[in-house]
């Protein structure tokens with residue numbers, strides 16, 4: 396006689412809403428990143444004291460996935476809103492989840508000043524080298540030569556100038572306690588990303604300063620690549636421009 | 646109670662502290678920088694939140710974040726810098742957050758100058774943000790009212806969970822008057838059923854304005870407008886001065902009312918039947934009061950330190966029942982008591 400035992404091998408983190416479905420395109424890394432955030436919130440037992448700040452971009456409906464309190468900030472202003480939340484609620488855990496356009500283009504002032512002030516908040520920035528939500532136009536992180544809807548001949552210095560290295564810039568700020576760049580292109584890198592997210596959360600809890608992680612992510616729809624090809628692009632093209640690593644750790 | 650001699654700016658700042666303001670976020674601009682300076686000292690002494698924001702855009706969004714947690718938070722600014730906040734004011738109205746913004750007008754357009762002016766009546770009452778929304782607007786005309794209406798701004802913002810603007814000008818902000826700092830006279834409003842305090846022993850909450858589902862958006866805007874109706878019914882405030890049997894009613898708001906009153910006194914001595922109606926709430930506007938007075942008076946004269954902004958609301962309220970004239974200059978110094986009295990006499994002759 397065969398005995399069967401049931402063992403749960405996969406379940407949703409408690410910090411994700413039961414029954415929620417990510418609406419992201421096939422092969423988009425946003426869902427993986429948000430799941431990692433939720434797993435770390437669970438593991439560090441932070442869900443009940445978290446106030447998350449949603450930004451404007453593909454991840455705008457963060458409150459539909461994360462089962463924490465959440466406020467939406469106007470485009471680019473997530474870290475200003477997070478500053479207001481944290482300064483009036485020092486006992487809360489405050490987190491922003493932003494695209495690279497939100498963080499480093501329209502919101503660059505808010506982002507860097509939050510880092511310079513050493514705000515005790517954690518910021519996660521998804522770098523997919525384009526404005527995903529508006530249909531794939533050239534953004535601050537679009538790499539040289541990249542073709543987008545507004546760089547039909549590829550990014551060149553004459554018309555567009557140069558891409559921003561976000562994790563390096565954040566690391567230059569004296570108020571930053573942790574700044575790293577990670578990727579979601581392989582199991583190993585996903586694990587490293589999770590550890591980096593944990594670290595950004597820890598520096599907040601320890602009151603050490605601003606915690607930041609930039610996550611290189613895919614946008615198959617706007618890159619016009621398959622999910623597999625998209626991760627190959629991350630490895631073959633983005634790693635050279637945006638090297639992975641920890642840029643600051645106090 | 647003892648009287649203290651103080652400026653409008655300091656009166657507003659101290660009143661905000663008395664009202665229990667938990668966080669001040671701001672960026673300097675004349676003629677209201679003393680509010681931020683005062684707050685930098687006092688808020689730190691009290692261990693409350695204070696941030697020198699990197700811009701007014703950052704400041705208003707810090708206030709947005711703070712207020713989403715139920716904190717009492719404010720910013721203060723002026724004209725071109727309040728213009729920078731318009732997108733966020735629309736979000737804040739949509740999110741129903743109890744934000745207090747002190748707007749101390751300078752003369753515009755553009756950079757203009759720091760002269761007293763009332764050129765931002767439209768900016769405050771109509772606003773430059775997107776979509777259907779309304780902001781409560783209170784206009785003091787004395788330094789004492791700067792205190793009383795700062796208290797009221799915090800109260801109304803909390804009561805209706807609606808952004809509220811205290812609309813002052815450079816004259817009020819900079820001049821000193823003897824005032825009484827009475828205590829914050831309003832009840833505290835519970836934030837328990839909506840504020841973001843962490844999802845402990847309750848479902849998680851979200852505050853956002855995005856509405857991809859058409860019915861949700863329509864429903865939400867209707868909810869907002871039902872609230873605005875309540876505000877219009879319950880919160881109208883105005884000052885009436887010698888309006889009984891007045892053939893001419895001068896109407897104005899804010900600091901220029903001081904000159905208007907003096908001019909009315911002069912004209913009354915000469916036997917002219919003239920009075921004044923001063924809206925204190927610019928939104929909600931005292932429409933009914935104008936309609937009532939239009940039945941007995943022969944004419945309205947709107948006087949503003951601008952080229953004619955509130956006069957449109959007066960005309961809409963009066964709705965053609967009697968003529969509504971306008972007299973104004975874009976900068977306040979050019980509207981003396983004598984100028985105003987002369988205009989009143991001209992219209993009476």
Ligand SMILES: Cc1ncc(C[n+]2csc(CCOP(=O)(O)OP(=O)(O)O)c2C)c(N)n1
Nearest residue numbers: 451452453470494495496497525526527528
């Ligand atoms: C003030 C303002 N400007 C422009 C937009 C339109 N808009 C919405 S999302 C977005 C770009 C988002 O790009 P990113 O932050 O990189 O996030 P992604 O969508 O790629 O995840 C833009 C330009 C807006 N909503 N508000």
